[in-house]
Amino acid sequence: MRPVGRTVWAIPGGHIPLRTTGREPEETSSDTVCLLNAGAQDAEIEMLVYYEDLEPIGPYRLKVPARRTRHIRFNDLIDPEALPLDTDFAAVITSNVPIVVEFTRKDTSRDRNAIATTLAFPGD
Amino acid sequence: MRPVGRTVWAIPGGHIPLRTTGREPEETSSDTVCLLNAGAQDAEIEMLVYYEDLEPIGPYRLKVPARRTRHIRFNDLIDPEALPLDTDFAAVITSNVPIVVEFTRKDTSRDRNAIATTLAFPGD
């Protein structure tokens, strides 16, 4: 079977809430990109982050080994720079091999959990 | 690489709640369209809003510069007219260049956050 997925993915709706309630880190308000590499070759991934008012930042370089998944919080990205909180952003992800990308949000700003998720848009 | 996205998108499930709790504007109940223009050319976007009982309203004209994202609350649209609250609606978005569209909802009507998100439907 050929590897599942695509090599270009887009996420338009990023926004990490400023406020968090509850235990860190598992209840921190966060936006997460969930990457699945079901293939036999390691994935070298680059992500560009887009904003409303400035040029895209990146690339953020991510690796997902063959037959592995990685869920990476945008909150935890620091190279080339950390993402600002409470700021609209979007992302475009490119990989050297097919991967599958889901975008998950957790908002604990108001004392309880709120969660949302969607597949990213396969761009190729 | 060719620009990521499509030029026609549809959102069937719009409905801005009547009630809001918490701080304005960040905790206002809202429906938001998240637009990503990852290409090198500015996007000129038109949106038609559909209702259950009357002809579509629009076009709402939106711009997203090259390599930028914009997250626009339906609550904030006023030209040609503001959207009614607590009313089912849908939207069709057309762009002169490929874009990616995600639809995000926040409902704070009952004292806490509830959030939901999905990609819009790529219509071309």
Added chain:
Amino acid sequence: MRPVGRTVWAIPGGHIPLRTTGREPEETSSDTVCLLNAGAQDAEIEMLVYYEDLEPIGPYRLKVPARRTRHIRFNDLIDPEALPLDTDFAAVITSNVPIVVEFTRKDTSRDRNAIATTLAFPGD
């Protein structure tokens, strides 16, 4: 422009919660199918509802006029029969003209709102 959408859609994840808190009907726990007919011809829609343990029920017949949206709660369907609460179900929707379908869930069983949404799966 040709009409936006498809003529066959599937929703695997239906389940109306048994419990509801808050004001009826706007805070009733509900599963909703959001239909957009952006075309120039009225849509005649048929929906089959699938269960775990019995043959599919239907067709439920729905109409969406040209250039209109309708958001229909599964809770409100009665012909040919009402859906049981707290029961897993799925749906397949067929239309004589292209439409776009989103599936939205509201769960108020535990004193606050929880919401979720996804596009249905375009099957043709």
Added chain:
Amino acid sequence: MRPVGRTVWAIPGGHIPLRTTGREPEETSSDTVCLLNAGAQDAEIEMLVYYEDLEPIGPYRLKVPARRTRHIRFNDLIDPEALPLDTDFAAVITSNVPIVVEFTRKDTSRDRNAIATTLAFPGD
């Protein structure tokens, strides 16, 4: 009409919360795969579960009879082994006949419901 769906599906964003509040089992924090087999032939389904740090586990074998839906909690899978809680995972699902797959999450870790849902990614 040919059967609705695809034969390969991927879910990148699995993660069963460790904590649960409320009545068991309906308010247990859970990740659920919702399978629809709208066709005339029984579906024999295999699922592989991917992790961040070890080889994929499986196959988990699932059956969905013709014209039936099944919503299966990842929490309830035990053969070949139960899934660990509070651990990122992903899944790839293959079927001998076309099916449609939706992924639904419930998080009751913080005293109230939070829900999220998305279609899985059709991989073929």
